[in-house]
Amino acid sequence: MDGMATTALALADSGLAIFGAALGCGLAIIGAGVGIGIIGSKALESMARQPEVAGKVSTTMLIAAALIEGVTLFALVICFLTLFWLKG
Numbered sequence: 001m002d003g004m005a006t007t008a009l010a011l012a013d014s015g016l017a018i019f020g021a022a023l024g025c026g027l028a029i030i031g032a033g034v035g036i037g038i039i040g041s042k043a044l045e046s047m048a049r050q051p052e053v054a055g056k057v058s059t060t061m062l063i064a065a066a067l068i069e070g071v072t073l074f075a076l077v078i079c080f081l082t083l084f085w086l087k088g
Contacts, residue, residue, distance in 0.1 A: 009068045021083040028075035 043061040047054045 018083060021079045025076055025079040025083075027073050028079065032068050032072035036065050039064050039068070 039061055043057050046057050
């Protein structure tokens with residue numbers, strides 16, 4: 001009886017861990033989308049106010065968006081590794 005309870009508890013824990021990995025994956029994507037959206041809107045606003053700095057602003061915006069995408073990709077890889085490590 002004790003072995004079955006331990007197995008059921010382990011399955012429940014892995015289910016919660018899988019849910020946590022999926023939730024983390026979704027939050028990483030949502031956070032990246034919001035962050036890139038804010039960067040884009042502020043960059044366009046600054047270009048509208050001062051058109052002469054549009055080149056510098058767009059370069060900085062692209063670098064910041066790339067850094068956000070890199071962090072998001074890292075978070076997704078960690079979530080997927082957690083997910084597949086638990087299943088396997």
